Amino acid sequence: MTAPPTNEVRPPRTDAMRILIVEDEVLMLRSLAKALREEGYSVDTADRGGEGLYKALTFDYDALVLDVMLPELDGWTILERVRAAKTTPVLMLTARDASRDRVRGLDAGADDYLVKPFDLPELLARLRALIRRAAGQAKSVIVVRDVEIDMRARVVTQAGRAVALTAREYGILEFLALHRGAVVTRTTLYEHLFDESEDTGSNLLDVHVSSLRKKLGADLIATRRGQGFCIEESA
Ligand code: CA
Numbered sequence: 001m002t003a004p005p006t007n008e009v010r011p012p013r014t015d016a017m018r019i020l021i022v023e024d025e026v027l028m029l030r031s032l033a034k035a036l037r038e039e040g041y042s043v044d045t046a047d048r049g050g051e052g053l054y055k056a057l058t059f060d061y062d063a064l065v066l067d068v069m070l071p072e073l074d075g076w077t078i079l080e081r082v083r084a085a086k087t088t089p090v091l092m093l094t095a096r097d098a099s100r101d102r103v104r105g106l107d108a109g110a111d112d113y114l115v116k117p118f119d120l121p122e123l124l125a126r127l128r129a130l131i132r133r134a135a136g137q138a139k140s141v142i143v144v145r146d147v148e149i150d151m152r153a154r155v156v157t158q159a160g161r162a163v164a165l166t167a168r169e170y171g172i173l174e175f176l177a178l179h180r181g182a183v184v185t186r187t188t189l190y191e192h193l194f195d196e197s198e199d200t201g202s203n204l205l206d207v208h209v210s211s212l213r214k215k216l217g218a219d220l221i222a223t224r225r226g227q228g229f230c231i232e233e234s235a
Contacts, residue, residue, distance in 0.1 A: 017062040017131060018042040022052030022078065023093065024070050032065065035120055036127075049073025056082045062131050063089045065123075066110075083109040089130040091123070111140075122188070129178060142177045144231055147216060149177050158216055169212050172205075176221060176231045185228035 019041045023029040026047065033043045044059070046052035049072040056064055056078065064082065068075035079090055092113040111133070112126050133140065142149040146159045154170055156163045165173065176184055186205055209221055209229060222230045 018044070018059070019063050019065065019127070020044045020046065020052070020055055020059070020061045021065045022046045022049070022056070022070060022075070023065070023067040024048065025067075031120075032123070035124070039124060049075075049078055053078045053081055056088065057085060060086075061088050062134070063091060063127055065091050065093065065127070067093045068095065079110055087134070089134040091126055091130055093118075119188070125179065142174075142180075144177055144180055144233070145220070147177075147220060149174055156216075163215050165212070165215065166208075168208050169215070172208050173212055173216075173221075176229055180231045181233050183224045183227045183230045187228075189228070 017040075019036055021029060021032050021036070021043060023032065023045075024047045029045055029047055033045050036043045044055055044061070046055055049070040051072075052066070052070065053073055055061075066075045066078060070078075075092060079092070082088060082090065089111045090109070092110040094113050094115055111130050114123055114126060140151045142151065147163075148157045150156070151174060154174075156165055156170065156173065172189060175189060189205060209223075212221060220231060222232065224230055
């Protein structure tokens with residue numbers, strides 16, 4: 001342990017999910033904590049890696065929100081040490097343009113990641129999904145009709161048959177499947193799947209969606225004119 005707990009360690013409430021946020025950017029930390037409390041979560045915070053690790057190992061959280069770049073200990077180190085001891089779901093916050101971070105994070109046992117800057121509703125949705133998944137024996141497979149998406153292996157099968165997807169296609173499919181039943185706007189997809197350097201004025205997204213439809217059937221991903229794309233729960 002490199003640091004004792006210093007603030008906001010409260011006894012867990014039995015009626016609330018308890019979340020730990022480890023983030024050194026004070027404004028981000030405060031606004032996240034406030035938003036999560038408004039959602040009814042019990043929230044602990046840490047603004048340094050040592051304190052974050054201490055709390056993550058000492059208390060039983062329903063999920064961790066873990067920034068990558070932190071003083072004392074970085075998010076990777078914390079993730080590794082937590083994973084050695086616990087199965088607490090971890091949502092990593094990575095910097096933009098750090099796509100290697102995402103791969104590293106998922107390899108190291110992170111359950112999900114968000115690229116900064118992110119939308120708050122997005123973070124809340126991911127967190128709910130993480131907690132739900134953890135509750136259902138850490139299921140990492142999404143099933144939509146006859147399509148199965150294994151998010152750990154990043155493998156997609158349809159009716160038991162493996163479907164080869166490019167990384168981009170997989171990213172789009174996984175994102176839509178994680179938000180199934182909801183319309184995902186083009187802007188959201190671009191923000192979460194493409195780097196700033198890429199030409200988002202092009203029809204890149206349509207090209208990938210069209211390719212996904214060829215591989216998985218025309219009706220899996222619906223287009224909502226003027227809004228975005230949607231995977232329905234059932235046909
Ligand atoms: Ca940071």
